[in-house]
Amino acid sequence: MTVKVFIDGAAGTTGLEIGERLADRDDVTLLTIAEERRKDAAARAEALNAADAVILCLPDDAAREAVALIQNGTTKVIDASTAHRTAAGWTYGFAEVEPARRAELASATRVSNPGCYPTGFLALVRPLVRAGLLAADAPLSVNATSGYSGGGKAMIAAFEHADVPDATDTAFRIYGLGLAHKHVPEMQGHAGLAHPPIFLPAVARTYRGMLVEVPIHPVWLKGKLADVREALVEAYRGSPVVRVDTDDHPLLTLEQAAGTDRLELYAFGNEETGQIRLVAALDNLGKGAGGAAVQNLNLMCGLGETAGLRL
Secondary structure, three states, rough: EEEEEEEEEEOOOHHHHHHHOOOOOOOOOEEEOOOOOOOOHHHHHHHHOOOOOEEOOHHHHHHHHHHHHHHOOEEEEEEEOOOOOOOOOOOOOOOOOOOOOOHHHOOEEEOOOHHHHHHHHHHHHHHHHHHHOOOOOOEEEEEEEEEEHHHHHOOOOHHOEEEOOOOOOOEEEEOOOOOEEEOOOHHHHHHOOOOOOOEEEEEEEEOOOEEEEEOHHHHHHOHHHHHHHHHHHHHOOOOOOOEEEEOOOOOOOOEEEEEEEOOOEEEOOOOOOOEEEEEEOOOOOOOHHHHHHHHHHHHOOOOOOOOOOOO
């Protein structure tokens, strides 16, 4: 028996990534609707209710609408929008972020797929807070750079087509200058922090890839670099997706995890100052989006956790 899956928003950037990971699998059957009926509510409702699991690759309001269209008690939902990432009744779909999360996902029917930036941030920060190494009331900042595909079709066009509005030929730009990015509540809530981190996002002229950095001042840290590394290694021991590298002098690049669904974590420090620099490398379309959704689908439906993933 195969799992019937409907991707609502399959034509978008994330939807296409998910479709590619599911297309050749014999344990999954993809349900589709005709192109001319793609925005027809009745056609969508039929597909949503016929599926064993649906993956929503939609804007927030459309995702909420899709959930409301499901009238049965059996269809499982993975929402890749930000609509339900801090909502009650939804399981946060980051299998590695808490020790019991895999088991929770195996029985969940409503799962919110994490954001790409929060994935890197939480992977670095949450184990340290949970272990008592990092104070929950620490005033943190997170500096992160993504490939331009993370901005969806509009940003892709701005970087690839010179004749569209807001077209840019820059190599690097910062954004989110109002300090009210939609990922901040997700970061704060799931990390267990008392204060929202200062989020400093940027986009570079490369299609995919991401680096997320979190500097830690020693006044907020109960331990040294060795303790931080040990906590990260222990948190992800045995994970097929998350890798902790303890090399002191690696070459880190924005694209190093591009094209994969893995998550690479690093911790560096200065013995004299006690300062720590945490770094995560991932693909914004992989573990930051489509890969995470497929991993969640596998866990929710009792399939092999890494089936379809690019590791």
